[in-house]
Amino acid sequence: MFWATTIGVSVEWFDYAIYGVMAPAISHNFFPQSNPTAGLLATYGVFALSFLARPLGSMYFxxxxxxxxxxxxxxxxILLMSGSTAAIGLLPAYSTVGLAAPLLLLALRIVQGFSAGGEFGAAALLYEHVGARRRGMVFGLFNLSSYVSAxxxxxxxxLLTQLIGESGVNEWGWRVLFLISLPLGLTGLYLRRRVAESAVFINMAERGAxxxxxxxxxxTQQRRRLFSFFGLIMLNSVAYYVLNTYLPTYLSENAGVSRVAALAASTLISLTMILLQPLYGLLSDRIGRKPLLLFAAVGLVVVPLPAFFIAGLGxxxxxxxxxxxxxxxxAPTSALAAVVGSELFPAKLRYSAPTIGYNFAYAAFGGTAPxxxxxxxxxxxxxxxxPIYIMGIAVIAFFIMAFTLPETAPYARSRPMQGAEQPESETP
Structure with missing residues (x-):
């Protein structure tokens, strides 16, 4: 069950991480090289435009x-997502087909965005298969998939850059990384076919609920909670994409850090994030979700400037x-996003409501961050x-969560929730 839900998230984030770290190679292959800066901006522009399809996908799925x-x-x-990702690895370059190359890239990125718009619903399936005990830790492990993918x-x-050099990666190596998503997707399809539908949904269907x-x-009925969740995901999306998509390229292109050093450090950081996710999830089971999220917002007001300065030392x-x-x-924003989204909303809206809030926030702030x-x-x-941009987003997110986000951890359910009524719980 656990692997079936996480595999799709892994495919989604593997695609976005690959696109980010391969941004220079994509710029080299799909845009004119007369102005490298313009080509890199165009590459990030395609990245951002694909996110506009995510809200549509969130509503449909x-x-x-x-x-x-x-x-x-x-x-x-998972079929749509892995297929469109692999197809990017087969696209002809700008030098071969001209303007058709970036247009085809954009079309496939839109398909990716549309399908990725439904993947956050995997959290609803997991939520309805696990009990309340240590739920934060379970979802912390669930969130590992995005960082394992990164x-x-x-x-x-x-590894590829070290083996064949940047020129080899720019010429053909980048294609290999996109094609890997196809076997990942087929593995996910196999695992998900073996999972039973959740008892919560079956019960609702039998009752006509x-x-x-x-x-x-x-x-119409969950506006306040959607706004709260939007504030959380706004902060999470900017932090995630700056760290995993923008920062490696920023360090190598603007701070004088070697490409290999930037990628190697980011790889080690992803490993560190893997260790932090279940720890923050377990801590949230004990002290609550909201205190950790407010800590994250305050932290992201304080640390971006020194973090960028230290990283830029080379x-x-x-x-x-x-x-x-x-x-x-x-880290708390990613560790707690899925569990808070699942706990905030009633069972009959547990797939659609958090998926909509998540993807509208990612479209507005995540895809545009790089x-x-x-x-x-x-x-x-x-x-x-x-870093100043990140700090501004963190200030806004802090006030949204401080005044509108209720505490959702099970430990708090014996007393009134802060700011909103407790949604009905139909978790077995």
Whole structure:
């Protein structure tokens, strides 16, 4: 059960991590090289545009997940996601087909974004298969999949760069990394086909309690909770994509850090994040979700400037320590996102509501984070611009969560929740 839910998340994040770390190679292959900076900005632009399809996917698959079942919806999601990712590895380059190359890249990225819009619903299936005991730790382990994927992407990129050099990666090596998603997707399809539909959904279907229009009900009946969850994911998405997509390229292109050193340090950081996820999840079971999330927001107001400065010193140890400072503050947002989203909403909207909140936030802030950071750096010429942007997002997220996010940890359910009524619990 656990592996069946996490494998799709792994495919999703492997794709996005590969696209980020291979941004220079993608720019080299799909855009004119007369202006490398413009090509890199265009690469991040395609990255950002693909996120516009995620809200559409969240509404389509969210509705299906709450009306027709979690399991079958997730089967469709993983097929679309892995197939479109692998297809990118087969695309012709700009030097071969001209303008058709970036257009085909954009089309496949949109398919990826649409399918990825439904993957967050895997959290609903997992939630309905586990009890309340140590749920935060279980979901912390669930969230490992995104960082295992980032670790795999960064590790493979580093290894490939060392084996064939940057020129080899730019010419053909990048294709190998995208094609890996196909066997991953087929493995996920096999595992998910072996999982039973959740008893919670089957019970709702038998009682006729399934929402007829989940998306409409989520938007009209759960506005306050959607806003709270949006604030959390806004912060999580910026932190994640700056760390895993923008920062390796920033360090190698603007801070004088070697490409191999930047990738190697990011690989080690992903390994560190893997260790932190269940620890923060377990801690949230004991002290609550909200205190840790507010700690993360405050931390991301304080640490970005020193973290970027330390990482920019260039030596491997400084690159790692700068990023370590960043993730110690940011890690709770990823460790707790899925469990908070599942706990916030009633069972009949457990697939659609958090999926919508998650993907609208990622479309607005996650997909645009690398582009905005690169554009701010290019426009202002100041290396302070990207960390200041992160700090501004953290301030906004802090106030949203402080005043609207209820405590959702099971330990708090014996007393009134802060800021909202407790949604009905139908977890076995």
């Amino acid at each position: 969210g509705s299906r997940g709450d009306r027709l079942g979690r399991r079958n919806t997730l089967l469709t999601v 670790l795999s992407a960064l590790g493979l990129s580093t 399934v929402a007829e229009r989940p998306v409409r009900e989520a938007v 030596a491997f140890v400084f690159v790692y320590l700068g990023q370590l400072l960043f993730i110690l503050a940011a 582009l905005i950071c690169a554009a701010l750096l290019d426009t202002t010429g100041s290396q302070l611009a990207p």
